Amino acid sequence: MSEKVIPKASINSDSGKDLNRKGFLGWLSIGWLAFAGATGGFFTSMIRFMFPNVLFEPPQSFKIGYPDDFTIGKVDTRFKKKYAVWVVRNDEGIYALSTVCTHLGCTPNWLEVEQKYKCPCHGSGFRKTGVHFEGPAPRPLERHSVSLASDGQIIVDKTKRFKWEKGEWEIEESFLKI
Amino acid sequence: MNYIKDLFDFLSAPTISFTLLTVAFPFIFPPTDWFDKKNKQWGIYKLWTNKGAFWIFMSITFFFIIGYFDPYFNLTMTKPDNIPIILMIYSMIFVIWLGMKKAYNNDARLDRGEKPEEWNDPDDKVLVWPDLVYIELIALILFMVFLIVWSILIGAPLEEPANPAATPNPSKAPWYFLGLQEMLVYFDPWLAGIIFPIFIIVGMMAIPYMDINKKGEGYYSFKERRVGYFIFMYGWMVLWVFLIVIGTFFRGPNWNFFGPFEWWDPHKVVPLTNVNLSEYVWVKLLNKGLPTNIIAREAVGFVAVIGYLFIMPLLLAKTKLKNLFEHYGPVRYSTLMLFGLTMFALPIKMYLRWLFNLKYIIAIPEWFFNI
Numbered sequence: 001m002s003e004k005v006i007p008k009a010s011i012n013s014d015s016g017k018d019l020n021r022k023g024f025l026g027w028l029s030i031g032w033l034a035f036a037g038a039t040g041g042f043f044t045s046m047i048r049f050m051f052p053n054v055l056f057e058p059p060q061s062f063k064i065g066y067p068d069d070f071t072i073g074k075v076d077t078r079f080k081k082k083y084a085v086w087v088v089r090n091d092e093g094i095y096a097l098s099t100v101c102t103h104l105g106c107t108p109n110w111l112e113v114e115q116k117y118k119c120p121c122h123g124s125g126f127r128k129t130g131v132h133f134e135g136p137a138p139r140p141l142e143r144h145s146v147s148l149a150s151d152g153q154i155i156v157d158k159t160k161r162f163k164w165e166k167g168e169w170e171i172e173e174s175f176l177k178i
Numbered sequence: 179m180n181y182i183k184d185l186f187d188f189l190s191a192p193t194i195s196f197t198l199l200t201v202a203f204p205f206i207f208p209p210t211d212w213f214d215k216k217n218k219q220w221g222i223y224k225l226w227t228n229k230g231a232f233w234i235f236m237s238i239t240f241f242f243i244i245g246y247f248d249p250y251f252n253l254t255m256t257k258p259d260n261i262p263i264i265l266m267i268y269s270m271i272f273v274i275w276l277g278m279k280k281a282y283n284n285d286a287r288l289d290r291g292e293k294p295e296e297w298n299d300p301d302d303k304v305l306v307w308p309d310l311v312y313i314e315l316i317a318l319i320l321f322m323v324f325l326i327v328w329s330i331l332i333g334a335p336l337e338e339p340a341n342p343a344a345t346p347n348p349s350k351a352p353w354y355f356l357g358l359q360e361m362l363v364y365f366d367p368w369l370a371g372i373i374f375p376i377f378i379i380v381g382m383m384a385i386p387y388m389d390i391n392k393k394g395e396g397y398y399s400f401k402e403r404r405v406g407y408f409i410f411m412y413g414w415m416v417l418w419v420f421l422i423v424i425g426t427f428f429r430g431p432n433w434n435f436f437g438p439f440e441w442w443d444p445h446k447v448v449p450l451t452n453v454n455l456s457e458y459v460w461v462k463l464l465n466k467g468l469p470t471n472i473i474a475r476e477a478v479g480f481v482a483v484i485g486y487l488f489i490m491p492l493l494l495a496k497t498k499l500k501n502l503f504e505h506y507g508p509v510r511y512s513t514l515m516l517f518g519l520t521m522f523a524l525p526i527k528m529y530l531r532w533l534f535n536l537k538y539i540i541a542i543p544e545w546f547f548n549i
């Protein structure tokens with residue numbers, strides 16, 4: 001083992017001489033300000049990034065046509081792609097089902113032959129009414145508000161949702177009597 | 179040939195393959211003396227010899243070769259997504275085989291009164307610099323070459339841009355999450371998607387604190403920690419790796435179950451109608467309607483879950499597991515029980531679903547609380 005090596009910086013203590021206390025604090029604050037500015041700018045642009053320039057979100061409330069456009073006993077899948085609803089007409093009227101699986105949010109498919117909505121993710125199955133009967137989904141599909149506009153067209157309002165387990169399918173708006 | 183294929187399709191149905199694996203497991207990794215005796219008697223331990231490795235390798239390869247020439251299995255097998263699973267089947271089994279071979283080797287040495295192999299083995303003790311770092315560098319380069327060749331030969335399985343209206347059918351998670359996706363078939367998302375993964379991670383971190391057996395530390399040995407081996411292997415191989423294999427090869431359109439040689443018929447109809455425990459009790463057993471009070475409705479489920487998770491370990495601590503309880507102390511014992519019982523809740527729930535079409539033991543959709 002050789003002798004202890006003394007680091008150079010501590011021998012040559014002259015180098016720090018011209019930096020007095022005031023100057024040091026000045027440099028320190030400039031450093032910190034620059035750092036804060038850079039981080040702040042970075043986070044601002046991050047937050048800006050969360051708000052897209054264009055939003056391809058379809059309107060939440062929309063007209064889907066006249067009641068006669070819908071066949072009794074059929075599930076209408078035309079509005080699935082744009083608005084994520086199925087419109088179903090039965091003997092008494094029309095209801096709009098949300099196409100979001102109540103298990104984990106996949107989009108089920110309507111199977112005409114089997115007469116059920118079947119989720120491709122974990123196999124939940126729903127009857128035409130939206131009531132769950134197979135697989136892990138714990139509750140029925142949600143329904144949206146349906147009403148008639150003054151021109152006789154049906155309006156679906158997706159901001160209003162009706163949950164079966166809360167007894168909300170009894171509410172008038174969840175079902176359009178015809 | 180078709181016989182063999184039909185047999186495989188039949189065997190791979192989840193009820194059957196899962197049961198076979200579960201029953202076979204304690205014989206392959208015997209946790210008690212009785213199982214150990216049977217293991218010796220039937221020569222199962224011979225799996226962990228070179229000859230055993232040869233036969234395991236040959237039978238898996240045979241299976242995949244038949245599969246390759248089968249028009250339906252070929253489709254799932256050669257999908258770029260699924261190639262890692264084939265590699266995984268080989269590598270997982272190889273690693274287990276290697277570990278078990280070394281463990282049995284050491285067990286035999288210990289029986290003869292010798293020290294375990296690792297005791298004074300300079301072979302696996304190298305200097306970090308330069309030896310280990312060099313080995314790592316070479317491994318890294320080889321692996322890079324392998325990945326590059328792989329990515330050139332087999333195109334990445336990219337699909338068309340996402341479209342909210344068209345969910346691929348079946349919709350599969352990345353392969354390493356297929357175990358989770360399979361659990362989600364049996365549980366509510368907050369359990370299978372949140373609680374279980376947290377429990378898996380925390381539980382694995384807790385293993386060194388729960389397994390306080392000083393023997394078998396620093397060397398391979400089966401007989402000195404056989405219960406631990408058994409529980410871990412079951413959780414790892416059956417409840418995770420096997421579920422990934424199921425999710426990859428056996429789940430088809432509408433998340434229905436298909437044997438490996440079966441055509442993925444999108445219109446396959448499987449009766450799956452499920453019933454909650456509360457409906458079983460109130461409607462089918464007592465012939466009444468469901469009570470309106472939520473707690474009263476789900477009381478039986480609460481009793482079952484609390485009994486399983488909390489009362490049963492208490493009773494066991496007084497009776498069968500008395501020694502364990504005294505040895506471990508209350509904190510360690512309850513931690514072990516909490517993690518262990520949660521793990522075994524998965525196969526239990528799977529069987530309840532298969533046998534009784536049971537959907538949820540506690541079903542309170544009003545509060546998003548379903549077990």
Ligand code: FES
Pocket residue numbers: 101102103104105106119120121122123124135136137362
């Ligand atoms: S998301 Fe539909 S079944 Fe899981």
